[in-house]
Amino acid sequence: MVTFIAVPFVAFVTKVYSKFYDKISENLQQTIADANNMAEEVISTMRTVRSFACEKREQKRFENLLSSTLSVNRKRALAYMGYTWNNEFCDNAILIAVLAYGGHLVLTGKMGKEQLITFLLYQMQLGENLYNLSYVMSGLMEAVGASRKVFNLMNRKPQFELDGVKKPHVNGNITFSHVGFTYPTRPNNPVLKDLTLNIKAGETVALVGPSGGGKSSIVSLIEHFYEPNEGTITLDGMHIKDINHIYYHQKVALVAQEPVLYNGSVRHNILYGCDFATEDDMLNAAKMANVHGFVMELEKGYDTNCGEKGVQMSGGQKQRIAIARALVRNPAVLILDEATSALDTESESLVQQALSRCAQERTVIIIAHRLSTIEKASKIAVIVKGQLVQMGAHDELMLDTDGMYYSLVSRQMLNAKVGDE
Ligand SMILES: Nc1ncnc2c1ncn2[C@@H]1O[C@H](COP(=O)(O)OP(=O)(O)OP(=O)(O)O)[C@@H](O)[C@H]1O
Ligand SMILES: [Mg+2]
Structure with a gap:
């Protein structure tokens, strides 16, 4: 006791x-x-x-x-x-x-x-x-x-599963129908509102508009980083969430606004996630993206290390390597989110030429601020505060002198003139 x-x-x-x-x-x-x-x-x-x-x-x-x-x-x-x-x-x-x-x-x-x-x-x-x-x-x-x-x-449950299984032949027709989207971290700030947008296969469409308007968010939705809260996004009439994740990202390639390189050789970075590509494919993509020239001047060529997050490359070189990485998988849809913004005019026009060459057989979505890049697009979509306010070819949109596009362009032309003087 x-x-x-x-x-x-x-x-x-x-x-x-x-x-x-x-x-x-x-x-x-x-x-x-x-x-x-x-x-x-x-x-x-x-x-x-x-x-x-x-x-x-x-x-x-x-x-x-x-x-x-x-x-x-x-x-x-x-x-x-x-x-x-x-x-x-x-x-x-x-x-x-x-x-x-x-x-x-x-x-x-x-x-x-x-x-x-x-x-x-x-x-x-x-x-x-x-x-x-x-x-x-x-x-x-x-x-x-x-x-x-x-x-x-x-035990965390993903908000959506990447469990699509379909592997259809892709032409590159992308449709947003009545899409509403809000980032989960800011539930009270709708980013896209009732957005309906049709991008036909083979077209080059430029997304333009003021900063913060939602252009990169549209890209994130096409890349399936998020699911829209309302409406649907389809590729060739098929919900993108039903398509196999790996297959989808072989067909839809992105050069992001802030490209990320990994610590490893230039070759490793270009071939990232693309096991099926050969050395020749890699060289072709590098030439198209205007990478080959500067890489050949480096002592180790394609074995040169890019450094952690690509710190050992210049901004423009990083962008070109990221473009080569997108091109090497020969995608049906190519998305360029200000992919050439860090290039000087000459390299930009070289990369632009290459891009327009490879744009012929695929859908290209391009976000850019420079008029020279935008006006060549077959269609221009003006996105303001998450809504599509105008869509059409450059000449068509310029006719509407009260429109947003006209004012964006005239402001830029004014800037260009001031720059020239
Ligand atoms: N990950 C995120 N979480 C929460 N809000 C975000 C996120 N990314 C962007 N936003 C917000 O969504 C809105 C649209 O941003 P988005 O990046 O799509 O603009 P943008 O049109 O690409 O602009 P820019 O031309 O400057 O690149 C902005 O108000 C931004 O603050
Ligand atoms: Mg952006």
Whole structure:
């Protein structure tokens, strides 16, 4: 009886403690993750940090994050100390109580000396085992706290599945019908509203409009990064979500507004995700995108490393490698989101020539600000605040002198003239 008198108390303390320890372990993981994230972000954007002379400030920010890790760790250590202290205290208190009561029983002759010693030995062993159990408990709670996040991530349901299976022959007819779209992170800011747009196979369509109007968002929807909230997007009359993911992205290629290169050779970057292409395909694409010339001047040619995120390439070279990467898969639909904005006029016109050569047998969607690029498109769609306000060929749209396109073009011509003077 005396031995077990403290058990309910110890059990209660253990329960409270384990709850607390579990929570604090989770907190600790979070603060470590925050500090690591920050370090990674700052190191990968070191050039920006240095150019704004924010080294000290970032150092301070990191220090603050580390000190919050420290304070959580301190709390955890204190809790552990309290718990162990409590356990030891109960252990010793029981020992004293057993000795006192047992001594009393021996002295009054109700119990033999041998029996008391045997009992004490058993009790010590039991105490030791319970003590070890508390160790296991702490470890277990720590693991539970840390693993909760892992399980949360593992159990996360994707908002939509990439489970399309169809592999149809693609001509390149893209239709948006009454598409409404809002980014999940900003549910109150609709980006596209009732957008209906038809891009016929083989056409080159330019999307123009003010910045923030939703052009890149249209591209993200065609690339199936998101699903529209309303309406449908079809390729040759088939819902794009029904088409096999890998097949779809072989047929629809994108050169993004901010192209990303990987740490690896130029060859690796051009052939990215395109196992079926041969060395000749790669060379052809590189020549078309005007990559071949500058790569041949580099000591290692196509084996030259591009650096992490392509830092060892110039902005224009990155864009051209990204164009070659899109062309190498010989897509039916080619999307260029300001893909030539970082090129000088001469390289741009070379790349433009190459693009218009390969535009003949495919659908091209091009987003650009330069008039010279836009006016060659067979159709121009003017997107303002997520809506299609005008669509037609350059000459046609220029006739409407009150239209958005006319004012965009006249402003640009004015700029060009000022630039010439
Ligand atoms: N990932 C995102 N999450 C939330 N909102 C976004 C996201 N990307 C863009 N937006 C918002 O959606 C709107 C449309 O952006 P979008 O990038 O489509 O414009 P854009 O027409 O391509 O502009 P630009 O000519 O400057 O490239 C903007 O108001 C922008 O702030
Ligand atoms: Mg954009």
